Amino acid sequence: MQETGSISIHTENIFPIIKKFLYSDHEIFLRELVSNAVDATQKLKSLAQLGEFKGDLGELKVRVTVDKEARKITISDRGLGMTGEEIKKYINQIAFSGATEFVEKYKDKDAAAKDQIIGQFGLGFYSAFMVAEQVEIWSQSYREGTTAAHWTCDGSTEFTLEDAEKAERGTDVVLHVAADSDEFLEEARLRTILTKYCKFLPIEIEFEGQVINQTQPIWTKQPAELTDEDYTKFYQELYPFSEPPLFWIHLNVDYPFNLTGILYFPKVKDEMQFQRNKIQLYSRQVFITDEVKDVVPEFLMLLHGVIDSPDIPLNVSRSFLQADSSVKKINTYITKKVADKLNELFKKDRAGYEEKWSDIGLFVKYGMLSDEKFYDKAKDFVLLQNAAGKYFTLTEYQEHVQVNQKDKNDQTVILYSTDPEAQHSFVVAATDRGYDVLKLDAVLDPHFIGQLEQKLEKTTFKRVDADTVGKLIEKDETTESVLSDDDKTRLQELFTKSINNEHMHVQVDALSPQDAPVVITLPEFMRRMKDMQRVGGGGGMAMFGSMPDSYTVSVNANHPVAQRVLNAEDEAGQKLARQAFDLALLAQNMLKGEALTAFVKRSADLLAAE
């Protein structure tokens, strides 16, 4: 029997259209054809289990071969095969109807809409024509008494179908590679594509004599069957050369959607170097993409690993994906699983959890900021670390500071440092007073502080150098000044003149004689606006970013230096004032350039004069 026919579609020349516009994704032809071969093999295995196929299954490998000379790529399976009638039905009608629909939708659209449409179609078998000028199918059905069939199509809508000789059950798809697709005749290129998409397919895939896949990747197994080593080994396979993960979560759910996978918490060295797109998305073990946006909550994009779900609609556009209800459920499920796992780690092994905190703190805070539900869970296991290195939960910390750090309005004032080294003298001044100082030095911390202030009752945060130590937490008691009002005014004028800088506002304060003679502070409000702007607050914050800092210079009326400045001759007094001011700048890490040089010289002169 030989038959020629016309594929029943209304649109001529659909091949060139598809070829042209699916350009960027040409390599997926191999994924589609190998998946079809795997599906056909699995269908046969199911038939055998059901007793509908009684013959010998034999070896079920899928073989991919390339013949560069003959310009051929062949994908062979020993699956259930197709009769001539089935080829007409499944290839001519079903496979081609997808393509027709594609072109119908596609042809009158503008460029942007076209981009969207491309993403909606998994063209399956049809994608072979992206790289081939002619495609042949040789197939022998598993059904007894059937004849093998040979189908060819040269990329027009015409096909031929004839009886054929084929000894083995199964299907060979032969691609005659087109002149503009030479790259796919390279063994190395094909190997790369196969490794990318087919590495975990459930049926062995042999390429040029070598099996390229693991048919039972660990996410398909039960957690009880697996050891820690299995998990870390798999991680190394996915991400060679990376440091071992901190821990992992094995996802396994059947209802109301189907999802398996393993999510790893990587070691994050530098929070500005987030490695995104590391989670790989699979559908029944076929690699789809590592763009998991929308499937995984934004704050968990930093995780690594694998998610496998036949329920994720893969061939739909992004906006559809966002609205898809199973995607939403998956999102919620993953968030909950991650929170549960963190809670478990925290409860089971607090010391181990604290050790990992510098790596996981980022996820937790990011999650709390971006997801209310996550906040509610994480508020019990988020940790705060103080400048001395000790960790507290939110509740523990509130208890820790509630006696000493209540101000006169019954507000708890939490003090923090963004850099305990640079702000050392302020941290020491505060701790000497019996206050505790938190270390909040992460990029996200300004936002995190804002969130805690909203959530925790009667609590405000102040950076430890936002004010002189006596005023950081306002109490009822006041320190008396030893200076008269006149002296205070003179002192203020003297310092203003000596500093001679409009952004430095001098005031005379009655601090303790043990405090520094001069302290420079930046009001909390001002600093926050600038911090927010720096981490991308944008909008209304922008104006603060461009504003020069406006510092407060507190001159300590009760320090012996104040007396000395007042008692000195005008010029000597100014020199002393400048020296005291420079010391304050030094304590704030603000003494630079010419001022620093002048300070060093003046100090040397003063030493010599003693």
Ligand SMILES: Nc1ncnc2c1ncn2[C@@H]1O[C@H](COP(=O)(O)OP(=O)(O)OP(=O)(O)O)[C@@H](O)[C@H]1O
């Ligand atoms: N190697 C094969 N062996 C047996 N049947 C096959 C083979 N390849 C394709 N088919 C048949 O042709 C049909 C159409 O294939 P095609 O790849 O276009 O679509 P699909 O696999 O159904 O869906 P998708 O668009 O997701 O790939 C398949 O459903 C299957 O019945």
